[in-house]
Amino acid sequence: MSVIPHIADFAHDLTEIRQDLHRHPEIGFEEVRTSAIVAEKLTSYGIEVHRGIGKTGVIGVLKGSLGPGRTIGLRADMDALPMEERTNLSYSSQNPGRFHGCGHDGHTTILLGAARYLAETRQFAGTVIFIFQPGEEGCGGARAMLADGLFERFPCDEIYALHNSPQDDPYRIGIKPGPAMAGADFFDLRIKGRGSHGAHPETSRDPIIVATALVQALQTVISRNISPLKQAVLSVTQIHSGTAYNIVPEEAVVSGTVRFMDRDVNELVRARMRSIAAGIAASFEVEIEVDIRNVFDVLINTEELVEGYLAAARDVVGEENVYVKGNPVMGSEDFADMLHACPGVYCTVGHAGNVPVHNPGFVLDDGILPVGASLFARIVERRGAIT
Structure with missing residues (x-):
């Protein structure tokens, strides 16, 4: 040296x-x-x-x-x-x-x-x-x-x-x-449900249940929508919700990152995330706000x-x-x-x-x-x- x-x-x-x-x-x-x-x-x-x-x-x-x-x-x-x-x-x-x-x-x-x-x-x-x-x-x-x-x-x-x-x-x-x-996006998916007493969840639109379904569904984007010959990663890295043991919360936020080597792959991942969020929101009768932003090229x-x-x-x-x-x-x-x-x-x-x-x-x-x-x-x- x-x-x-x-x-x-x-x-x-x-x-x-x-x-x-x-x-x-x-x-x-x-x-x-x-x-x-x-x-x-x-x-x-x-x-x-x-x-x-x-x-x-x-x-x-x-x-x-x-x-x-x-x-x-x-x-x-x-x-x-x-x-x-x-x-x-x-x-x-x-x-x-x-x-x-x-x-x-x-x-x-x-x-x-x-x-x-x-x-x-x-x-x-x-x-x-x-x-x-x-x-x-x-x-x-x-x-x-x-x-x-x-x-x-x-x-x-x-x-x-x-x-x-x-x-x-x-x-x-x-x-x-x-x-x-890789290029990178950060994302925040804000679930707006309806809160309730923890003893009466039937009166809620539980955003935590929605969040768990959403996380599972997001994991299919890379495995079922992107060619295995392409490189991409989708990682959920944060879930935030709730304030007490006996309260079903109003909101939950699911956050994470997407990594990609190809802009077309990135656009497909973004489209699928928005589609999945819309479908799950309709299924659970809640709102899901989708914020996906590019942070690295x-x-x-x-x-x-x-x-x-x-x-x-x-x-x-x-x-x-x-x-x-x-x-x-x-x-x-x-x-x-x-x-x-x-x-x-x-x-x-x-x-x-x-x-x-x-x-x-x-x-x-x-x-x-x-x-x-x-x-x-x-x-x-x-x-x-x-x-």
Whole structure:
């Protein structure tokens, strides 16, 4: 492995930054402290800073010393998850109900590491745009930055991002060309029934009974309406209803997510969900309000740029630790929306540990920090001079 020596020299500083961010996690569009630290660090590196893009987003702009060239965007997400931490780390979250359980503290630190190195060396052509994005965890942070004119104000020829992966061997880098991650909808199905005393359910229109029927019926959409050769997931993840032991409630809400790799499949799933809801509502003489909203697009890596990112990865971790993924994953990532506006590539970087992300016991391996920073730096040095 060939982590850039200059980055290796300040790896300890990166660990301190990452653990401080971990100790003070902030969820989507609340990244006030985090964005202030990012802005302060970039300014101290001599990088031009712009704040407030997409609410709490931060942009850094840096020109190289090797003349004109391409403008390369590097993006990291900053937000934590609304969950409790159960790691017992010495630097565990001090904010109740907030936890960097997906590694975004690491992503932010990695980009800061690349920014410091590139600012101190400037041995690249063209310009680099450092994009620190808020609200990736289903909050629409990428779309908020795009709506604020991200690429109109800071045009990029190419953009790159990464994500830590405890599922992969340490520091192994993988890329799936083309469609790589699923698009996603979130849904809320609100059942409006009629409440009653728990001892007299015959006078009710019990929304809990309706909810159980609805959940069962929704599970037939993928298994009986979608070709087994297509990829789609429908998961009910929340059911909310009731306030007391002896009250049949008025309402129940069934919520969850749909994942898809194909827009036509997505439209079919949406249509079937609405049809099932209407049929069950008629059967039980209740009302069901259907709210299905898109939160992530399908992430599509620009195939002609994949080899350049793989070459940068080989510089850092060696040929044996770089691979092309054969299959997409059904997880989602809102960097997809940026890739629909600008060509680019998203990769995963493995690290030590076997607890998955979004688990209360997830621990990020700080060894990934100089690896990721070196990868970002190398893609700028490699691609900036290409015209």
